[in-house]
Amino acid sequence: MTQSATASAGVQSVDRALTVLAILARCGESGVTDLARELGVHKSTVFRLVATLEAHGMVEQHEERGKYRLGVGVLRLAGSTSARLDVVQEARPITRALAAETGETVNIAILSEQSALYIDQAAGDSALQPHNWVGRRIPLHATSNGKVLLSELDPEELSARVPRLPAYTAATTTSSKRLRDELTQVRELGYAVAVDELEVGLTAVAAPIRDAHGDLVASLSVSGPSFRLESERIEALAPRVVQAATGVSDRLGAASPPRR
Structure with missing residues (x-):
């Protein structure tokens, strides 16, 4: 043949x-x-x-x-699609407002195999020619969204999701121990920061979105050029990003985070 x-x-x-x-x-x-x-x-x-x-x-x-x-496989696919559409629909008014307020790009990402998958984006006025991240898969260990999505996985699933830690820049986390320490900090602070880790000159702050069961189902981030998102602005943005992510969680009927 x-x-x-x-x-x-x-x-x-x-x-x-x-x-x-x-x-x-x-x-x-x-x-x-x-x-x-x-x-x-x-x-x-x-x-x-x-x-x-x-x-x-x-x-x-x-x-x-x-x-x-x-079979149940069809239900799992349908449930996954429905959940993704719910997150996008409920997040959109909040992400658009946050993008307008900050002038930066706001993204929503979900965990997808060994990557973070960007499912929605809103661009602020400062992003003159924003890169369209929707549909793009990005490394989990080198991004703020990825670190949020990894932050509550058990050790076995964490190892399966990030079996390797390749360097994308000199700032990329390539040590498993360092990554675990960073994820502990994400859980403690309630948000993640990535500065020049995926691309030199790109900084982002992300926080978790939870569903009605309190489970982490997505991540919301604000990203922009590192020269605009310096340490002082990151400190000012982080609470706002957490507030926005919590707002989306509330719209999804979020309960309190599960105890670990």
């Missing part, structure tokens, strides 16, 4: 798998014979599709009737 033919077959399999999920969403549950009829394929093809989907938790089989229904 040629490379193009292999690619075409892969796309067709994805299309069929998505169609299976759509059918189960519509019907509630369905057997292999019915799925094969709707797809217009042999039952052996459906068996392979549902076996793969079942292995990933996207479908599950009813033991008594032998029919398939949507």
Whole structure:
């Protein structure tokens, strides 16, 4: 089979798998014979599709009737998307107000595998040509948002999230012990600061956003050029950033932080 033919077959399999999920969403549950009829394929093809989907938790089989229904994997994906949309929606009026007040760029980030994923941004007047961070994944250990998102992980998950600490500048934290010490400080202060750690000339202050259970679900940061965000301004900004992040948490129905 040629490379193009292999690619075409892969796309067709994805299309069929998505169609299976759509059918189960519509019907509630369905057997292999019915799925094969709707797809217009042999039952052996459906068996392979549902076996793969079942292995990933996207479908599950009813033991008594032998029919398939949507699995918990779909619920996890839907829940993750819903939670992300909730954070963006509830944060937006606060981030826009904070950007207007400070003149700097305000970002919202969430933990995504071994990175921080930026999901929303508001630019202040001082950011004449702001870099668009939305959709960008950034290192956890070299950013204020990343350090906030790491700050309440247990040691095992922390090691899994940051197995390596590469240097991006001379100021980047590359020592595991130093990172742990910094995360302790983040928990004590309630915010994180990163000066020239990801890029020389870039400074940011970030604070945690919590959900209705009190769990840390996102981070809110104010960032700008280091020449504007010097130590005195950072000290003045930090309480405001914490206040804004708390405001978003309140809009999400946040409870008190969980005890550790």
